Amino acid sequence: MNNTAVGLLLLVTISPSLGAQDAHVPVPPDSHAVPVYTISFERGEQIPGLDAPAVVPPFQCTEDGTVFFNQPRPPDPAAPFAANLEISSVSVSREVHSFPLNHVPDLYDIRQKDYYGSDSNVVFLVKAARENKQAMQTLTAPDRSQVHGSENVAEHYSYVLVFDREGKFQEAVQIDEAFQIVKLSVFPSGTFLAYGYDKSDQSPKLAMLKDDGKLIKFLEIPPGDAPESALTSVPSDKGSSFSRIAPVQFVPSGRNIIVVQNKTSFPLLEVNEAGAIRAIRADLPNEAQINTLIPSDNNLYARVNEGSVGTIYELNTRDGSVLRKFRMAEGGTANIACVHERKFLSFETGQGKLLPLFGSMDFPAAPSPDR
Amino acid sequence: MVLRNFVNTGYCLLLICLSGAFCSGQCATGFSSQNIHCAGPHGCEDDVLIFYPIESQYGVRVATEGVDCCGQLITTSYGYSGCQPRVFRVAGMKEQLAKFAETSEVLVADCSGRYVLYDPNRDAVRRNLAERNSALVNDHILR
Numbered sequence: 001m002n003n004t005a006v007g008l009l010l011l012v013t014i015s016p017s018l019g020a021q022d023a024h025v026p027v028p029p030d031s032h033a034v035p036v037y038t039i040s041f042e043r044g045e046q047i048p049g050l051d052a053p054a055v056v057p058p059f060q061c062t063e064d065g066t067v068f069f070n071q072p073r074p075p076d077p078a079a080p081f082a083a084n085l086e087i088s089s090v091s092v093s094r095e096v097h098s099f100p101l102n103h104v105p106d107l108y109d110i111r112q113k114d115y116y117g118s119d120s121n122v123v124f125l126v127k128a129a130r131e132n133k134q135a136m137q138t139l140t141a142p143d144r145s146q147v148h149g150s151e152n153v154a155e156h157y158s159y160v161l162v163f164d165r166e167g168k169f170q171e172a173v174q175i176d177e178a179f180q181i182v183k184l185s186v187f188p189s190g191t192f193l194a195y196g197y198d199k200s201d202q203s204p205k206l207a208m209l210k211d212d213g214k215l216i217k218f219l220e221i222p223p224g225d226a227p228e229s230a231l232t233s234v235p236s237d238k239g240s241s242f243s244r245i246a247p248v249q250f251v252p253s254g255r256n257i258i259v260v261q262n263k264t265s266f267p268l269l270e271v272n273e274a275g276a277i278r279a280i281r282a283d284l285p286n287e288a289q290i291n292t293l294i295p296s297d298n299n300l301y302a303r304v305n306e307g308s309v310g311t312i313y314e315l316n317t318r319d320g321s322v323l324r325k326f327r328m329a330e331g332g333t334a335n336i337a338c339v340h341e342r343k344f345l346s347f348e349t350g351q352g353k354l355l356p357l358f359g360s361m362d363f364p365a366a367p368s369p370d371r
Numbered sequence: 372m373v374l375r376n377f378v379n380t381g382y383c384l385l386l387i388c389l390s391g392a393f394c395s396g397q398c399a400t401g402f403s404s405q406n407i408h409c410a411g412p413h414g415c416e417d418d419v420l421i422f423y424p425i426e427s428q429y430g431v432r433v434a435t436e437g438v439d440c441c442g443q444l445i446t447t448s449y450g451y452s453g454c455q456p457r458v459f460r461v462a463g464m465k466e467q468l469a470k471f472a473e474t475s476e477v478l479v480a481d482c483s484g485r486y487v488l489y490d491p492n493r494d495a496v497r498r499n500l501a502e503r504n505s506a507l508v509n510d511h512i513l514r
Contacts, residue, residue: 142446
């Protein structure tokens with residue numbers, strides 16, 4: 001891929017042998033010698049009707065191969081001190097949809113915290129107010145200077161906003177705030193899976209919520225399979241009090257959802273619709289850690305931080321063993337969106353437009369020496 | 372691009388990301404995100420989602436803003452259109468800019484939105500207004 005290209009989202013086609021555990025691709029019985037494939041790319045035609053200067057990985061992908069991505073936009077003059085985000089989706093047939101949050105009836109100052117695309121709808125976790133109560137506020141900038149501006153000072157609550165897959169708003173559901181929720185996903189049944197932390201001890205929490213937003217139950221994370229605290233203090237010499245929240249990714253896996261504790265040695269947590277958790281321990285070499293999990297309709301594709309654009313390991317969903325290893329060809333991208341029907345889907349942005357890229361996989365080289 | 376002391380050039384207000392010499396370390400191929408928890412006065416606790424650029428030689432022009440978290444502004448970034456180093460590969464563009472630069476101070480925006488003096492001598496192209504004892508301006512001021 002050309003280095004002068006801007007941003008990225010790739011739509012990569014991999015050869016037919018990519019499919020998980022294909023019968024015609026021998027997987028060596030020796031788990032310490034896995035075949036290594038190289039993925040190379042070629043560019044497709046620009047996606048029409050979409051202005052996309054930059055996209056934010058990780059992407060989300062549904063089973064039909066539709067890719068969702070987030071774009072930070074210039075601030076909305078009506079809310080100058082709030083992030084202005086826009087979610088769009090692109091289907092395999094190049095159909096584009098946007099999910100505007102600023103036209104939801106009876107809610108004001110809607111601030112996106114997370115989103116999740118499912119096969120039937122797209123849900124957003126937001127904070128919002130029921131009224132528009134503007135007042136001048138004095139805010140402290142990073143350099144400790146004072147900034148003045150008008151903000152909506154009405155009480156804000158947590159909501160789930162539900163859109164259909166075409167971007168039409170359907171409903172707003174106020175949710176229980178039994179803990180601080182930062183990530184949200186939804187099972188095919190409509191039950192929500194939420195991740196966050198306990199305000200009192202900062203311990204990470206997984207919980208299930210009914211489709212009306214009421215708490216069903218907290219889930220029992222096996223001891224040692226998550227950090228004791230979800231927060232890490234940010235050192236500051238300016239008297240600020242900030243903490244980073246441990247990054248977590250929700251990835252659909254059939255009717256289950258996999259919780260990825262990004263860039264840690266903690267296992268993947270597969271959660272089913274009954275709330276049972278199964279830890280999947282990736283058998284990665286050299287204590288490699290998973291940066292992101294690439295959504296896939298078969299097996300797990302884990303991107304780890306090896307090399308400049310990383311390496312992808314295909315893992316067996318059952319036990320986390322490595323099935324194959326993928327390396328990017330020279331100039332490859334670090335941002336593959338998903339694997340769908342033996343294709344890797346992603347895009348590239350260039351001059352504000354979205355360009356699909358199509359890749360192919362070379363035949364396997366010698367087994368990786370590090371396995 | 373902005374021309375000072377120069378009128379009616381036909382190029383005024385055209386923002387251009389000049390080649391890699393400017394973009395290095397200031398453009399982004401995209402963004403990463405991070406959830407931040409903040410604790411402020413009066414028992415306020417909140418979370419905000421912020422974005423920061425992934426740097427590379429070329430990419431998206433990056434602007435920064437502040438988002439409110441318990442009365443404290445936390446820096447976040449967004450992208451607006453792409454850097455277009457190819458613009459300077461247009462035949463005659465460099466020559467025309469060099470001609471303008473003989474009689475005027477030609478400012479071009481780098482990928483972070485800061486303006487720098489255009490100089491046909493590439494060794495001097497990194498000089499910016501700060502080095503000339505002027506206030507460092509950015510495109511937010513000049514727009």
